[in-house]
Amino acid sequence: MTERLTAGSPAPDFALPDADEKIVRLSDFAGQKVIVYFYPAAMTPGCTVQAVDFTAALDELSDAGYQVIGISPDTPAKLARFRDKEDLHVTLLGDPERTVLDAYAAYGTKKLYGKEIQGVIRSTFIVDVDAEGKGTIEVAQYNVRATGHVAKLRRELGV
Template sequence: MDRLAAGDTAPDFTLTDDAGSEVTLSDLRGRKVIVYFYPAAMTPGCTKQACDFTESLDSLRGGGYEVLGISPDKPEKLAKFREKDALSITLLSDPDKAVMTSYGAFGEKKLYGKVVQGVIRSTFVIDEHGVVELAQYNVKATGHVAKLRKDLGLAS
């Protein structure tokens, strides 16, 4: 599995959001984008992470960042996730995991001591030109957003 690193060009993608609209990464050129991959909507860790991003969205946008959360869930489930937890970040559906794979965010991982194929919780910061500034794999759901904001020099 190939992983991305700082300086790599971020793979472009077009995915469907929870409202059924298409979102294309290259359409966001000129803005900084945080793309994060998570295993499943409405699970405890993924909910905590999505709520943390939502709570930090004003600070992140103030720093010039847009946030895209990507999971294999269907748009209908993402819509329920948004409504249930009052999420304001963009939620995108990658059901065939092609985008996750292109970012190295799908593959072998350890789950309860077993090696399984799955979504690797990962976060990427992409600059205004579509270049990866930061690639983080196997991030923790809890505390990750606060650490990321600190790494980006954004006020807490």
């Protein structure tokens, strides 16, 4: 497993397809701050709560200068169904090969109902992307809870 990222770590760039199969790169957000969150699977209860919460907070986060990107191992087609079914407005990216999940150490051993399994570790990062498109991790949170996470993050960011 990749070593976990911490504040000050370089943020791995990525090029992943969104729900419409358009390639999105972290470097596309040059000069901005980006909330990058990793979740296990579209259309599951916890992941739906988290995506709906980010969508509900999107205007305030955007006004405070943050863009929001959700990344899961889902295909663009599944992400499109998820987006449309839940009326989501956050950018959803698919990483079926898990290259970005691995680069951010958001895939590995975790506990589920008392058992250790391999899977997506629900994680959130605040990335400051400089004018050249290079990102630096400002905040790295692993093993976050789906419910209440967005509200907690907003409090921490003062949004």
